[in-house]
Amino acid sequence: MTMPRARLVLLALGANSCGYVANPAVLDSDGDGTSISASDGGESSVLETGNTDESSTTTDADTNSVDESDTDETQGCPPGTLDCPCDIGEVCAPGLQCEAGLCEPMPVCGNGIVETGEQCDDGNVGGGDGCEADCSSTRIVQITAGGNHTCVLTDAGDVICWGHNNRGQLGYGHVQPVGDNEAPAVYGVLPLVQSATAIAAGAYHTCAVLASGTVTCWGQNTDGQLGLGHLQDIGDNEDIDTLIPLDFGDSIQSVTAGSSFTCALSVIGGVYCWGGNAYGQLGHGNLSPIGDNEIASNANSFVQVGGAVSSLRAGAHHVCASMVAGGLRCWGHGSSGRLGYGNTNNIGDDELPSAVSLKYGGEVIPVVAAGSSHTVALHPNSGSAQIRGWGSNSYGKLGVGSTVNHGDGVGPLEAIAGVSGTVVTVAASNNQTCALFDDGALGCWGANSAGQLGLGSTQHLGDDELPSSAAKLSFAAPVVQIAMGFDHTCVLLDDQDVHCWGSNAYGQLGLEGVDAIGDNELATDADPVPLFD
Secondary structure, eight states: OOOEEEEEEEEEOOSOOTTOOOOOOOOOTTSOSOOOEEEETTEEEEEEEEEOSSOOEEEETTOOSSOHHHHHHHHSOOTTSTTOBOOTTOOOSTTEEEETTEEEEOOOTTSSOOOTTOSOOOSSSOOSSSBOTTSOBOOEEEEEEOSSEEEEEETTSOEEEEEOOTTSTTOSSSOOOBSSSSOGGGTOSOOOSSOEEEEEEOSSEEEEEETTSOEEEEEOOTTSTTOBSSOOOBSSSSOGGGSOOBOOSSOEEEEEEOSSEEEEEETTSOEEEEEOOTTSTTOSSSOOOBSSSSBTTTSOOEEOOSSOEEEEEEOSSEEEEEETTSOEEEEEOOGGGTTSSSSOOOBSSSSOGGGSOOBTTTOOOOEEEEOSSEEEEEEEETTEEEEEEEEOOGGGTTSSSSOOOBSSSSSOSOEEOOOOSOEEEEEEOSSEEEEEETTSOEEEEEOOTTSTTOBSSOOOBSSSSOGGGSOOBOOSSOEEEEEEOSSEEEEEETTSOEEEEEOOTTSTTOSSSOOOBSSSSBGGGSOOOOOOO
């Protein structure tokens, strides 16, 4: 009897099929046999049955059911397609790029995965939350402190504020403090009508320079310090993006805020001031406020300083300006000698600032800072800067180891703070002064009742000892900016962390509590402010 003959045919498949599928079951040529397929290492074996004269089983290694011409396509990836090899510079299909020798999907900002070319990816395409819409990390470019509140400005032009909010100075449309039991990140960025380029905080109000070179302010408005032509507080129960910015017709580069007034500096060195004017702090030669019943930008708010100004700082009721051509001019409240002219006369109440002689003549003063009742300036002296100060010296805030006022016509004209090291900038506030040194360390002196000096105690410094007697504050990264409120201090570090210490009754430290920091622990030991989710 003739027995059917079986033949085993090996079908070779490519090891990398890149999505191509070959059917391993192949019928015999006459179609009446049966096929059994098995897969092993990319090969398929097919058992065929057919009529033969004798019973035998053979393996035909020479038989391949796929033509050689077909294997070229299935064994390799089509050039430029997903997960297929490529050389750097080769063009991959749309949506793909050559990365590590393979065509891979291009980075997609907002998918929650940090990919090549991205600094961050938080799973959304919004900004102001630590990761911007282009997946770049949010950077803090400025920090400012008011009486009991603090604000920061990001490189995206967003503003975040926290602390006391009784007059709407935070700008969130309510009067609840922020930072006392929640992180500043909870409320996010302010709803400004435009992105901001500079910010300043006064005692109970806040201002921002907008991208258009205009100014907008919110918070307390008892003296017209918002410049809106009325005395209604803004930001306490309304959105601040409804405000019409103040346009002076002269692009503004920076703004500074005092107790109840505001001044702006234009890109060409012009000065504009508005708000309360009880001491001539607006510099208009009179005591009339501006902004209470007229729009500040429409009124005669320009200040005749006597030349172009390079930097401008407001204290509680006085202003000091560094002149481009050199020298310093101060005006406003003269009590305690804070204007630096060796007397306690007010300036600007019945004369213009330009009528007063320049302090320091033609010497360029790179930095000036105005506190509530004292002033400090960084003065070049034979190549090394000195911190010179005048005005009230309560609590030793002038840093000379005494509490004698300087510049009032009774005591010395000015003080030279007793610090060691090279100073790069200074800051002043209610009753304290801070200096930033070239190594990124910080030194502070003056009042310390709430630990605002950050030294782990509440002992004042500078009243009967020099500031150099205390150790400087060295954080994990160098300090790059200082901001000081009534009784709290904040710094921006080079690594983008923000640290605050001192009084915290309203959450002005932004640490989700109201406990003071720096009174029994060093400021360097405190956590950074949680600005972003």
